[in-house]
Structure formats: C-alpha cells, structure tokens
Amino acid sequence: DGGITQSPKYLFRKEGQNVTLSCEQNLNHDAMYWYRQDPGQGLRLIYYSQIVNDFQKGDIAEGYSVSREKKESFPLTVTSAQKNPTAFYLCASNPGLAGGPLHSEQFFGPGTRLTVL
Amino acid sequence: GENVEQHPSTLSVQEGDSAVIKCTYSDSASNYFPWYKQELGKRPQLIIDIRSNVGEKKDQRIAVTLNKTAKHFSLHITETQPEDSAVYFCAASIPPALGAGGTSYGKLTFGQGTILTVHP
Numbered sequence: 037d038g039g040i041t042q043s044p045k046y047l048f049r050k051e052g053q054n055v056t057l058s059c060e061q062n063l064n065h066d067a068m069y070w071y072r073q074d075p076g077q078g079l080r081l082i083y084y085s086q087i088v089n090d091f092q093k094g095d096i097a098e099g100y101s102v103s104r105e106k107k108e109s110f111p112l113t114v115t116s117a118q119k120n121p122t123a124f125y126l127c128a129s130n131p132g133l134a135g136g137p138l139h140s141e142q143f144f145g146p147g148t149r150l151t152v153l
Numbered sequence: 154g155e156n157v158e159q160h161p162s163t164l165s166v167q168e169g170d171s172a173v174i175k176c177t178y179s180d181s182a183s184n185y186f187p188w189y190k191q192e193l194g195k196r197p198q199l200i201i202d203i204r205s206n207v208g209e210k211k212d213q214r215i216a217v218t219l220n221k222t223a224k225h226f227s228l229h230i231t232e233t234q235p236e237d238s239a240v241y242f243c244a245a246s247i248p249p250a251l252g253a254g255g256t257s258y259g260k261l262t263f264g265q266g267t268i269l270t271v272h273p
Contacts, residue, residue, distance in 0.1 A: 069260075071263075076162065076265060076266070077265055077266075078159070078242055078263040078264055078265040078266045079197070079242065079263040080263070081260065081261075081262075084260060094260075095154070126196065126197070141187070141199045141202070142187075142199070142261060144196040144197050144198070145196060146195070146196050147196060
C-alpha cells in the first residue's frame with residue numbers, strides 16, 4: 037500500500053481536546069505533507085516538511101501543529117483552537133530534493149477521519 | 154499564492170463516452186501538473202502528470218493537455234468504463250527556485266475535485 041500509513045483510521049474528539057494523528061512512511065522520503073479534505077473543497081495543505089527538524093505552514097495551518105523529529109514520522113496535532121476540525125485528514129510523502137526529478141509523485145496514506153462530538 | 158480552479162464539479166457520462174475535466178491555474182511559474190483519482194473511501198492515486206515543457210501526454214485511455222499561454226490544462230478519458238467512476242483532482246506546483254524562500258518544493262495546490270459517474 038505504498039509504504040505510508042496513518043493511524044487511527046477513525047478518531048473521535050470531544051470539544052476542547054487536543055488529538056494527534058500519526059503518519060509513518062518507510063519509503064525513505066524526505067518530504068512529508070498533511071492535507072485536510074472536506075466535501076467540495078478538494079485537498080488543502082495544512083503543513084509540510086522537506087527535511088527532518090524543519091516544517092512550513094501550508095494554507096490552513098491555524099489550529100494545527102506538527103513535528104518532524106524523525107525522517108519517517110510526521111505527526112499532526114489538532115488543537116482545541118481549530119474551530120471546525122471534523123474532516124478527513126491525508127498524509128503524503130515524496131522523495132523531496134534528494135529524489136532526483138524536480139517534481140515527483142506524492143504518495144498518500146489511507147487517511148484518518150476525525151469527528152468532533 | 155497559486156490558485157487552481159477545476160470544472161465541472163460533477164460529470165455524468167454513459168459507458169463508452171469521453172469525459173473531459175478542465176483546470177485553470179493562476180501562477181505562470183507553475184510547471185508541474187498531476188492528476189489524481191480518488192475512489193470512495195480510498196487514498197488519492199496519481200494517474201497521469203505533465204510538465205510544462207510538453208503540451209500533451211497520453212497513457213492508454215487517459216490524456217492530459219496543457220496550454221501554458223492560457224494557463225489551463227485538461228484531463229481526457231476516452232471509452233469510459235464504470236470503474237472510472239471516482240473523484241478526480243488536478244493540481245499545480247511551482248519549482249523551488251521560484252518559491253518563497255525556496256521552500257515550496259513539491260508543494261501542490263489542488264483543484265476542488267470532479268465527481269465522475271460512468272453509467273453502464
């Protein structure tokens with residue numbers, strides 16, 4: 037399944053709670069990404085990281101935080117500051133700058149569906 | 154930043170017909186344009202991509218065309234089959250040298266998606 041995994045598949049959160057979504061890849065990719073998917077709005081970039089210990093805000097970073105302490109892991113925390121967190125969250129990776137071609141395919145994980153109760 | 158518009162939002166065709174999905178982008182520096190297919194409940198998967206040094210690319214029943222002057226690109230599916238039913242996303246990316254601080258490598262901006270339904 038492409039070597040990128042996400043857990044859990046389904047997550048329920050009470051209002052006011054922080055939750056962390058896991059993303060792991062064994063593809064030796066430098067670059068990793070987090071997207072949020074809502075009906076009719078496509079995929080919107082939350083955060084991305086091109087190398088360990090570095091990450092950049094995407095288009096909708098408010099209410100989210102990430103870390104990149106290891107090459108293979110890029111966890112996303114949905115904080116209580118995110119007003120409407122119910123969505124489908126997708127993690128992706130690609131080889132990054134060390135991969136050779138200037139642009140290459142992004143490989144997606146299976147996603148985590150987060151629901152706020 | 155880059156903005157990608159995708160049309161139509163829904164498309165319904167009969168099996169065997171052709172389907173065309175169109176996208177426009179705003180940043181003339183964009184030079185990489187992938188198309189992803191997402192089946193219900195599954196992850197998006199790349200089906201075809203094109204770089205700005207070519208105008209058209211084909212892979213069996215799927216083709217993508219790019220018009221850099223007009224800043225639009227299209228996905229063409231011929232001889233559609235029921236298993237082509239899915240959500241299709243276009244995306245655009247600019248090269249890192251032209252990105253803000255050089256940190257835009259691999260950053261894709263996606264269109265809103267097209268729900269394609271192929272009726273048997």
